[in-house]
Amino acid sequence: MAGQLDGRRIIVTGGAQGIGAAVVAGYVAEGARVAALDRQFGTAGTTPDNIVRRHCDVADRAGVTTVFDEVVGLLGGLDVLVNVAGVERGGPSDDIPDADWDAVFDVNAKGTRNTNAAAFTHLKANGGAIINFGSRSGIVGVPQQAAYSASKAAVHVWTRAVAQEWAPYNITVNAVAPAMWTGMYDDYRGRLNAEELAQHDAMMSAQIPIGGKLGEPTRDLVPLLVFLAGDGAHFISGQSFPVDGGWLHMR
Missing domain, CATH: 1.20.5 (Single alpha-helices involved in coiled-coils or other helix-helix interfaces)
Structure with a gap:
């Protein structure tokens, strides 16, 4: 039986564990060829089960460009980027260490810019989809998580901005705000x-x-990400989708 994403060529960052690993597995199950990128993978990587695995630090702009060029060549092109990679630091907001502030912005905000820009290079000729990972924290703000909240707010605003800028290239850009365990x-x-x-x-x-x-990522989040990567979402862009059991009500 054909999958919903047969033939799709997809990059997933943060693909080694948690939500990222669930997304990779869900896409492969729907027939996509997937490149899973993560700092936890070895430099060389392997290619079993329709998955290309490569080491990638999304905060390293030059490194992101190099890895994207390589895996897009292996996949034979690019249709979708899902930028899951993220880090969290918490603590009193009046005393956030510079190292913690820099860590969350380097990965969450700068990493979004780096991966999206690299994907745009490969998508602009034929169009495609970018799915970023925001957070409820980046919409309402969460005490003791000010740095994380601010970095994820940047993701949501970036998503809305480039969704407009890249629409002429037939590229959709959306974000999800998942509340997953x-x-x-x-x-x-x-x-x-x-x-x-x-x-x-x-x-x-x-x-x-x-x-x-x-929620549980495979059951509660992956189905939306499959939809956003498919043909049915071609007219949806610049949106942030809470997947959180009704916790956050977007207006």
Whole structure:
């Protein structure tokens, strides 16, 4: 049976674990050829099961360009970029270390620029889709996560800006704001003491209408990403899509 993305050539950053790995698997299952990029992969990489794996630091602009050129050649072209790669740092907003501020902006904001620009080079002749990863934090702001919130706000505004700029090239640019249970979320929970964790879980239960907790990437997020990478989303651009059980209401 044909998949929804048969023949699509897709790059997924942050593809080694968590949401990124789920997206890679979901795309391959729908018939796409996928290049999974991540800092965790070895420099050489392998190509099993229709997946090209390569080392890539999205904060390194020259490195991104080099890797994109290589994997686009291996895929035989490019139709879709999904930029999942991201990092999170938390703590009191009045004392954010420069290293933490720089880390989240280098990967989340600069990495979005680097990967999107590299993809544009390969998409502008025939069109395609770019899907960025924003966050609820970048829309409403979250206490103790000011640097992360600011970096993800940059992702959402960048997405809206380049969606307009690149529309004449038949390139759609959208963002998702997922509320998924990942290793990054486990790290956040690990910084909370027992009382804070209990309060956090009670808050999540009260505020997320569907299920009262974060979603599962393969079940709850991948189906939207498959749609946004396919033909059915050709007239949708410049949007931010919350995938969070009804937690955030966009206006």
